[in-house]
Amino acid sequence: xxxxxxxxxxxxxxxxxxxxxxxxxxxxxxxxxxxxxxxxxxxxxxxxxxxxxxxxxxxxxxxxxxxxxxxxxxxxxxxxxxxxxxxxxxxxxxxxxxxxxxxxxxxxxxxxxxxxxxxxxxxxxxxxxxxxxxxxxxxxxxxxxxxxxxxxxxxxxxxxxxxxxxxxxxxxxxxxxxxxxxxxxxxxxxxxxxxxxxxxxxxxxxxxxxxxxxxxxxxxxxxxxxxxxxxxxxxxxxxxxxxxxxxxxxxxxxxxxxxxxxxxxxxxxxxxxxxxxxxxxxxxxxxxxx
Amino acid sequence: xxxxxxxxxxxxxxxxxxxxxxxxxxxxxxxxxxxxxxxxxxxxxxxxxxxxxxxxxxxxxxxxxxxxxxxxxxxxxxxxxxxxxxxxxxxxxxxxxxxxxxxxxxxxxxxxxxxxxxxxxxxxxxxxxxxxxxxxxxxx
Numbered sequence: 088x089x090x091x092x093x094x095x096x097x098x099x100x101x102x103x104x105x106x107x108x109x110x111x112x113x114x115x116x117x118x119x120x121x122x123x124x125x126x127x128x129x130x131x132x133x134x135x136x137x138x139x140x141x142x143x144x145x146x147x148x149x150x151x152x153x154x155x156x157x158x159x160x161x162x163x164x165x166x167x168x169x170x171x172x173x174x175x176x177x178x179x180x181x182x183x184x185x186x187x188x189x190x191x192x193x194x195x196x197x198x199x200x201x202x203x204x205x206x207x208x209x210x211x212x213x214x215x216x217x218x219x220x221x222x223x224x225x226x227x228x229x230x231x232x233x234x235x236x237x238x239x240x241x242x243x244x245x246x247x248x249x250x251x252x253x254x255x256x257x258x259x260x261x262x263x264x265x266x267x268x269x270x271x272x273x274x275x276x277x278x279x280x281x282x283x284x285x286x287x288x289x290x291x292x293x294x295x296x297x298x299x300x301x302x303x304x305x306x307x308x309x310x311x312x313x314x315x316x317x318x319x320x321x322x323x324x325x326x327x328x329x330x331x332x333x334x335x336x337x338x339x340x341x342x343x344x345x346x347x348x349x350x351x352x353x354x355x356x357x358x359x360x361x362x363x364x365x366x367x368x369x370x371x372x373x374x375x376x377x
Numbered sequence: 378x379x380x381x382x383x384x385x386x387x388x389x390x391x392x393x394x395x396x397x398x399x400x401x402x403x404x405x406x407x408x409x410x411x412x413x414x415x416x417x418x419x420x421x422x423x424x425x426x427x428x429x430x431x432x433x434x435x436x437x438x439x440x441x442x443x444x445x446x447x448x449x450x451x452x453x454x455x456x457x458x459x460x461x462x463x464x465x466x467x468x469x470x471x472x473x474x475x476x477x478x479x480x481x482x483x484x485x486x487x488x489x490x491x492x493x494x495x496x497x498x499x500x501x502x503x504x505x506x507x508x509x510x511x512x513x514x515x516x517x
């Protein structure tokens with residue numbers, strides 16, 4: 088049995104670890120609430136944007152617009168969103184798993200693959216993979232990315248697509264469905280309006296476009312695609328904090344259990360030492376009496 | 378007809394209305410119930426909303442918007458913008474000060490990025506000021 092001294096120092100170290108995980112849990116919880124509000128707030132916008140894109144893409148004259156052009160997919164750009172830091176449970180590994188699946192799928196279909204990595208963890212993983220070429224890496228994005236960061240990502244995706252270097256752009260992110268469910272998801276961003284999940288509402292197909300179809304598309308398409316990337320970033324961030332919070336809560340609970348176990352063991356060890364001492368004393372007395 | 382004013386920060390307005398004036402690239406357009414389906418690009422400016430037919434001008438509501446998309450369908454008008462602010466939420470004095478700051482920033486801008494950002498700010502605060510002014514006139 089380990090000595091009381093050793094057990095005491097172990098308890099102390101587990102307790103201080105617990106303090107750290109507890110603090111991280113609280114930080115993640117407060118950030119998560121803010122991120123969740125942000126992603127909820129912009130959801131109606133993105134939803135409307137998606138419907139509008141789907142409706143516009145049903146319009147006959149959009150087929151030739153550079154952002155709507157459908158081609159056979161021979162090369163594909165994946166935008167992978169993961170976190171900068173670890174200790175977020177399965178958050179990063181879920182994203183990486185989906186990413187690997189997509190890469191394998193491309194490999195089988197003979198599709199060439201390029202990647203834009205958002206978040207240090209995504210970048211580290213993508214850099215080790217031979218099947219893909221990393222076009223760009225974005226790290227340390229703020230919780231609420233503003234125009235400049237967003238447009239850098241969007242611009243490179245758009246340039247790749249319109250120049251014909253890639254035939255499709257997909258985004259891999261973690262969809263924040265609720266506080267208990269965060270699902271890694273692949274979503275097609277370009278060509279625009281090709282999302283299977285949205286139903287055609289068909290109101291705008293025969294609508295008038297003012298001042299002209301081309302001008303409306305130029306003004307609109309870019310913005311709507313941007314909204315989708317924005318939403319993906321917000322969703323991912325909310326999911327990250329959520330999963331980090333849960334992971335840290337589990338860690339804190341485990342530390343508590345460990346402290347309980349160790350305390351029990353330490354008490355046993357102390358009691359054992361006392362019993363032994365008593366036995367030795369009474370043994371000594373016996374010996375003297377003889 | 379239903380008006381939905383949707384921003385990146387949430388749904389700003391979702392109400393039955395009678396008349397809307399929207400600034401678009403092709404000029405200001407007025408939309409009444411039964412308007413033909415239309416998709417257009419909104420520019421930074423003022424949206425004017427009349428909720429019921431026959432409402433007097435003093436009951437009009439104003440929103441300062443940034444650029445976005447306008448979609449008019451049979452029963453619904455959907456306006457997607459980055460930002461929209463209700464006239465009542467705008468403090469005229471603050472906007473005036475902000476505009477002055479933005480203009481100063483524009484004049485001192487060192488590179489293209491700064492200049493563009495300043496232009497954006499100037500546009501934004503000009504619109505806000507306009508909304509605040511309109512509101513004041515109508516209420517008097």
